[in-house]
Amino acid sequence: MKARNHLLSLLFAATLLVTAISSSADVVLPSVDSRFVSVKEINPSRDAGYVVGDKLQRTMILTVKQPYILIKESLPIVGYEHRYRGQVSGIELTGIDIEEQRESKQSVYTIRLEYQVFKIGRVAKPAILRGEIVKLRQQGSKDVKQFRMPSFNFRTSPLSVYGEVNLKNELSPFVAPLKLHADKEWLALKIAAGVLAASLLALLYILGARTWLPYMGGAFAKAYRKINKLPEDEQGLQQAISTVHAALHQVAGQSVFGNGVEHFLQTKPAFSVAKPEIERFFALSRQIFFDSHTPLDLGMPPKQWLKKFCRQMRDCERGLRPEVHA
Amino acid sequence: MQDQQLNDWRTHALTLESEVNKVVVGQENPVRLITTAVFARGHVLLEGDVGVGKTTLLRAFTRGIGGGYQRIEGTIDLMPNDLVYHTYLGEDGKPHVSPGPLLMSGQDLSIFFFNEINRARPQVHSLMLRVMAERTLTAFNKEHYFPHMLVFADRNQVEREETFDIPSAARDRFMMEIPIVVPPAHDIMESLIFDTRFHDVDQLISNVPADILKFDQLNSFAKVIQENIQASPALRKYALDLWLATKDPVAYGVKVSNVDMKRLVLSGASPRGMGMLLRAARVNAWLNNRQAVVPEDIHAVFHETIAHRLVFSPVYEMRRTEIARELLTGIVNAVAAP
Structure with a gap:
């Protein structure tokens, strides 16, 4: 019977001890009293979606009224980890920085805190950045006041889901979707698409005989564009005639002369409608290059006639019926 | 005066041609x-x-x-x-x-x-x-x-x-x-x-x-023709290109079927040959009532004045006539004027 009483006493004492330890780990302290200190907090912009390894920055700005000052030694040190009912929270302080600004009636302390998440779970769970305890003392006095700063609630998320999970139970409205930052990939994709588009355009340009539109690559189309750029003088006229000769050469696949017009038209019947103009062109060429006595009446300045003739040949080249009669 | 002479002689020359053509049809x-x-x-x-x-x-x-x-x-x-x-x-x-x-x-x-x-x-x-x-x-x-x-x-x-x-x-x-x-x-x-x-x-x-x-009087009149029928700079350049092409047809992209072009020509037209070509071209221009030579005048006499001057590799000599004609046609087709 005596032994039984001892055992009960021991159990009661152990229960009291556990209760006492648990209570001492989560000391209930008064909130910030505005008579002595005011707090301004800058919390992380989001409160969910944190996974193991993520860091949270938090800034507390304490305005301590005179004659009190902050006891800096009361602030936690790097590596400190809150406990709740004897269990570590899994949120560790990884950086702390204090700035002090003393004024006549108050002192402003800017405390920058950095925490890192070291907890992982299979589902999203609530977590907390528990408010740190700050102690104030009155200068020249042993009076010390301590307050707990406001805490910050957030949620941690699992890196990935293993096994079967009942989403209905775990579908927390606070869980934000996991988003990957794909800005660089998007940029690379846009650049690659741009390069691909430019390459395709270049390929089309090359396959299209270096022209941007169909039929622009024809010999007479090119000659027409070139003639328009030549100067309006004797040399420009000679160059223009040479350009048309070169176009005829290109179309026929060989040199074409005045006595070869019939053969040219037999092999390229699309130009047959322009036969009189072709013959006049050779007369013009002969007059300019070989025999100035060659009789010729174009009815307009040679360069102008040549442009019209070249446009007519270009139309023939494109399979059109020439609209301009030179 | 010389224009009249040229016209008169042209008339005689064409008459001669006409009469000969009646005899040799x-x-x-x-x-x-x-x-x-x-x-x-x-x-x-x-x-x-x-x-x-x-x-x-x-x-x-x-x-x-x-x-x-x-x-x-x-x-x-x-x-x-x-x-x-x-x-x-x-x-x-x-x-x-x-x-x-x-x-x-x-x-x-x-x-x-x-x-x-x-x-x-x-x-x-x-x-x-x-x-x-x-x-x-x-x-x-x-x-x-x-x-x-x-x-x-x-x-x-x-x-x-x-x-x-x-x-x-x-x-x-x-x-x-x-x-x-x-x-x-x-x-x-x-x-x-x-x-x-x-x-x-x-x-x-x-x-x-x-x-x-x-x-x-033919010698003296031939001189009149050569002095009066002009050759423009463009035509001179064309004739020069033709000459160079007879020497190096490969450079002008001329091809003859079944012939190794790099081995074909041992010697192109001679300076004398090209001079004769232009003399004949001038006469052709005169016969056609022109006062200057045009490329067609050169073409009219090109084969006949150049073909027999070309020196081919011996392996191609047996096909000389056929090859020379194709080669010279290729040169005329390849060389542009102007």
Whole structure:
């Protein structure tokens, strides 16, 4: 019977001890009293979606009224980890920085805190950045006041889901979707698409005989564009005639002369409608290059006639019926 | 004054062509080329089978031009002196010397026809080529001049035995090589067989009016043509390009079927050849009533003045005619003007 009483006493004492330890780990302290200190907090912009390894920055700005000052030694040190009912929270302080600004009636302390998440779970769970305890003392006095700063609630998320999970139970409205930052990939994709588009355009340009539109690559189309750029003088006229000769050469696949017009038209019947103009062109060429006595009446300045003739040949080249009669 | 002279002579030249064409039918192009050679004062090689009318053609021209016509047959035993004289025993029993074909007409010799020249020995070629080049001959201690002479020579291209091919240096002295072939038109061929006027050559030739041209004025008038028919800078450049293309056809992208172009041409046209080409082109321009040469004038005489001058690799010599024609056609097609 005596032994039984001892055992009960021991159990009661152990229960009291556990209760006492648990209570001492989560000391209930008064909130910030505005008579002595005011707090301004800058919390992380989001409160969910944190996974193991993520860091949270938090800034507390304490305005301590005179004659009190902050006891800096009361602030936690790097590596400190809150406990709740004897269990570590899994949120560790990884950086702390204090700035002090003393004024006549108050002192402003800017405390920058950095925490890192070291907890992982299979589902999203609530977590907390528990408010740190700050102690104030009155200068020249042993009076010390301590307050707990406001805490910050957030949620941690699992890196990935293993096994079967009942989403209905775990579908927390606070869980934000996991988003990957794909800005660089998007940029690379846009650049690659741009390069691909430019390459395709270049390929089309090359396959299209270096022209941007169909039929622009024809010999007479090119000659027409070139003639328009030549100067309006004797040399420009000679160059223009040479350009048309070169176009005829290109179309026929060989040199074409005045006595070869019939053969040219037999092999390229699309130009047959322009036969009189072709013959006049050779007369013009002969007059300019070989025999100035060659009789010729174009009815307009040679360069102008040549442009019209070249446009007519270009139309023939494109399979059109020439609209301009030179 | 010179314009009038040019016009008058052109009229005569066209009349001559017309008359010769009436006698030798179906040969308009050779007739035009021979007329060109006559006014360009160039010797001519005739190419063609036997019996196609070469002699008739030359006799008809001689009658129209005036002056003497002489002819000699090339044989393997022909010696150079056979061109100059021949000896015989006269009725008086004494040896006599008579002038040979070259001397017989004296300075009035207008056309000398050397038939089958490649049957004669190189010694004969040598004498003939000297007379062609210098138009003089030293014989009987005397210098004989043939200022109006044009040589027409015929090559037997069919038979190769007992022939002596004319070397390229000798061929180069001829202005043209003119092919004379049987006219392809059937009505002309039938006419040549059945029309009795073609059976008597002497009678046929007599139909050509005599002395349409003045043979002894041809040299001076040829000079007038060459001085009055102009060649523009563009044409000069074109002629130069043609010349370069004969030397290096590969550079101009010219191809001949079944021929290794890099090995084909050993030597292109000579400066003399190109000079003759332009002389002939000027005459062609004049005959066509132009005052300046145009590329078509060059084309009209290009094959005939250049083909026989080209020197090919021996492996291609057997196909010379065919290859030369294709090569020169390729050059004309490849070289642009202007």
